[in-house]
Amino acid sequence: MTTQAMDLARGARLGATKRRRPAFLPYLLVLPILAYEGVFLLYPIYEGLRSSLYRQPLGRPERWVGLANYRRMLGDDGFWATMGTTLAYMAAVIVVVLGFGLGSALVLNRQFRGRAFARGLMTLPWAFPDVPTVLVFLWMLNPNFGVMNVFARTLPWVDSSPTWLLDPTLAKLSVVLITAWKGFPFYSLVILAALQTVPQELAEAARVDGASKVQVFFAVTLPAIAPTLLLLTVLASIFSFKQFTLIWLLTGGGPSGATNTIVIEIYNTAFRFYDFSYAAALGVAGFLMALTIALVFVAIQRRQELEAG
Amino acid sequence: MATTVRSGVAPHTPSRRVRAGRLARSVGASVLVLVVCLITFFPVYWMAVTAIQSSRLSTVYPPSLWPRDLDLTAFREVFRDEPIERWIANSALLAGMATILCVGLAILGAYALSAMRWRGRAVFAVFLLATQMLPEALIIVPIFKIYNEFPLLGISLRESLPGLSLIDAAFILPIGVWVLKNMFDTVPREVREAALVDGAGPIRVLWQIVLPLTKPGLVAVGVVAFFYAWNEFLFAQTMIQDNAIKPASVGLASMISMLDTPIDRLLAAGLIFAIPPVVFYVVMQRYIVAGITAGAVKG
Structure with a gap:
């Protein structure tokens, strides 16, 4: 079809199909999704909110207690410690x-031989499922036979094998680094895609004018990818906030609460202590936190969309 | 060579010192590439090394950094002692159901977002973005209560793979819609509109024009959905206690807590479980990364 014919067709469309196209169709298309997410996400959120206002001793009918669960939560040092651990993590x-x-x-x-291979390798941790990731790191951090002991002992101040996940500080560090191992390829690949959009002429012109590589990075590259980095920061905060499986299987929140983030606390409260109503209240607190981050994310994305035109 | 990019900038013959500096920098860059690759690759390498060696070598300290022998007994034994095939079959069934549900619904929503302008479109987009951020663990308690007795129908969705696939699909659906919408956006508007003018209805345009043009995107969404459900642990662990229908993620995790499981068997099982997603992600990498990064980079 020629361009002209296309233009004609477009003109015809504006006149004819505007009336012909059924206005309800998009709603019909998204209705199943709305209904589905309504049942499986929105209704549970509502149910969580509702049951946080009740008290339900195991096996007995629930009883309205108003804000008692929240009062208990806000007055509990353990809750604030959990919040602190969550934010630090x-x-x-x-x-x-x-x-x-x-x-x-x-x-x-950079240009180098084997670049495609190196990039392909980056998908490996990303594609690697959580449970096998935990398996291999538990093995690497095994206090007796773990290979990390070999590496740690090459450090001058380490003269015996560390206790890794049994030591609060090392457990925190390990959990963060393991999360990062699995997570960083995503950020790397997104940043790579963003770097590709940085105008090369600008960088080259700056180089010709005598700017050093570091100067070019801060003056040209960084400003160009700043919007992506901002978005990724918010994404990283929500992804780390969501993290359950790695922490749960590595430490279960221990040792002595060192890695006890709010999602772990909710799970333990519900399924170890069977305190469903208090777990629901914790869930609401977590939900408010997630919602705040999500709104920041949406706001940033919409602003960037506007700026991009 | 690493310096070819800059050769156009400096037309004069570089002095020996400059050349030595470039060589040093290019060596430095290669070392950095190597470090990145090592960090990425080592844990997987270590898993494989331990799994393919004979058991006794895993209780030697310090361990050798490369395999000393080749002994695949661990793979045989883990199939003999654990119902690995059944776990894998359960995972495949679960993931298959979640994928069909997710891709089917995502096609409709993505088409409405990409090809149509309607009141409430922006609200729907924000709704999807926001639900994508919802942590699973925050609604695990109410979901568990609801699943014990589905309120409207009075049936239990617990201890059932279809029931589990429903909740998995709910969590992957927003991302699916988003990735597919970005794919559908690549179909030129003129192509769709020409078909509309020729008298095809919007659904036929979706079916006969948009979908055939975006097959890689569909496959990418399918792969992401499939392996989300394949990997998912929290819901599976909470809802499924029955050994017969345990998915592999839960089965594997239960092996961790059994102290007597030899490590090479554990790692062999982990490898078997990890190979399918790794293979698919590497093969489909281009489309998956493009689909997911399009959302993040473009905004």
């Missing part, structure tokens, strides 16, 4: 994942 994961993601993206963005 999130912050650490964000820093490591973005730092390493950016670093590896810059390294892989």
Whole structure:
């Protein structure tokens, strides 16, 4: 079809199909999704909110208690410790994942032989399922035979095998780094894609004018990928906030609460102590946190969409 | 060579010192590439090394960094001692159901978002973005209560793979719609509109024009959905206690807590479970990364 014919067709469409196209069709198309998510996401959120206002001793009917669960939560030092652990874990994961993601993206963005292979390798941790990831790291961190002991003992101040996941500080560090190992390829690949959109002429012109590579990075590259980095920061915060499986299987929240984030706390409260109504209240607190991050994400994305035109 | 990009900038013959500097930088860059690749690859390598060696080598300290012998008994024994085939079959069934549900619904929503302008479209898009961010663990308690007795129908969805696939699909659906919408956006508007003018209805346009043009995107969404359900642990662990219908993620995790399982068997089982997603992600990498990054980079 020629361009002209296409234009004609378009003109005809504006006149004819506007009336012909059924206006209800898009609603019909999204209705199944809305109904589905309504049943499986929105209704549970409502049900969680409702049951957080009740008290339900195991095997007995529930009883309205108003805000008692929330009063208990806000007055509980354990809750605030959990919140602190959650935020610290999130912050650490964000820093490591973005730092390493950016670093590896810059390294892989250069021309070198085997670049396609190196990039392909990056999908490996990303595609690797959570449970086998836990398996191999539990093995690597085994206090007796783990290979990490070999590496750790090459450090001058380490003269015996560390206890890894049994030591609060090392457990925190390990959980963050394992989360980051599995997570960073995603950030790296997204940043790589963003680096590809950085105008090369600008960087080259700056180089000709005598700017050093570091100067070019801060003056040209970084501003160009800043919107992507901002978006990724929010994504990293929500992904780390969501993280359950890795922490649960690595430490279960221990040792002595060192890795007890809010999602772990909810799970333990519900399925170890069978305190469903208090777990529901914790879920509402977590939900408010997730919603805040989600709204920031949506706001940033819409602003960037507007700026992009 | 690493310096070819810049050769156009400096037309004069580089001095020996400059050349030495470039060589040093290119060596430095290669070392960095190597470090990144090592960090990425080592845990998987280590898993494979332990699994393919004979058992006794895994209780030697310090361990050798490369395999000392080849002994695949662990793979044979784990099939003999654990119902691996059944776990894998359960996972495949679960993931298959979740994929069909997710792709089917995502096609409709993505088409409405990509090809149509309607009131409430922006709200729907925001709704999808927001639900995509919802942590599974926050609704595990109400979902568990609901699944014990589905309120409208009075049936239990617990201890059932179709029931589990329903909730998995609910969590992957927003991402599926989003990725597919980006794929559908690549079909030129003129192509769709020409077909509409020729008298095809919007659904026929979707079926006969948009979908055939975006097959890779469909496959990518299918792969992402399939392996989300394949990997999913939290819901599966909470809802399924019955050994006969355990998916592999739960089965594997239950092996961790059995202290007497030899490590090479555990890692062999883990490898078997990890190979399908790794193969599919590597093969489909281009489309998956394109689909997912399109959303993140383009906004």
